[in-house]
Amino acid sequence: MRHRMSISLALAGLCCVLSGCSDVPAGMAKVSGTVTWNGVPIEAGYINFDPDSGATPQSGKIEQGEFSLLAPVGMNTVRIEANKEVGFVEAMNQPAFKQYIPPQYNFESELSEEVEEGVHNEFQFSLEGQET
Template identity: 35%
Template sequence: MQIIHCSIGMLCLIFLIAGCSSESPFDMAPVTGTVLYQGKPLPYGNINFRPLSGSPAFSRIDSNGTFTLSTYGDRDGAIVGKHEVLIKATDIDAGKPPRNNSGIEMPVLQSVIPKKYTSFATSELTVEVVAGNDNHFVFELEE
């Protein structure tokens, strides 16, 4: 009887460890790119890719306007398939202190790019990540 309980315990432990794996149940592909604003690389901010299903991918935008996405691990890319994209860059990202209206405890962050790009619902930015392709995307933000 004790052997059965030990065997059941070992099986549960194996399933628990397997369930905690950081590997994605989805196919992944590396994704890089550049964000341009007013014809120049956007030197700060964040970019998010949201797939139809699964976890979104994220990256900070480097000083030269480039990014490399991460979903489950550092720079592992994005889930293969269609994605909606949003980009955020605020006064804090630009190294400027946020405006503080008197009477407000928390300063309000101001977007330094057109607000339409800061939401999946309004950005109108979409891409398709393809396995085995050079998934390098260039986003040119317009006023």
């Protein structure tokens, strides 16, 4: 009985390897990389991969200038957002924040990247300009 179980597990493992079994869903790929603003890593923000295919966009956090997420395979428009504290709203008893990355990197993004299936995609975004 023990011998049969070992053979069954070995065959299941072989089938998984041959069929491309992985923790990444079909049509998605691992992406990671860095984001800097005028040469300085973005402390906290978000990055969005919006596929030209019309598939669902995927977002991830930027922390200490680094990001890692699953993104749709194919050509993607990349949008990057980051806020900084600009004051305090007494009426709401909380800090006020302002988007400081210019629109050409987010709402009107000129950034695009090809995400390839079956590989780990590594991207570096070196954003430069005047704060908005």
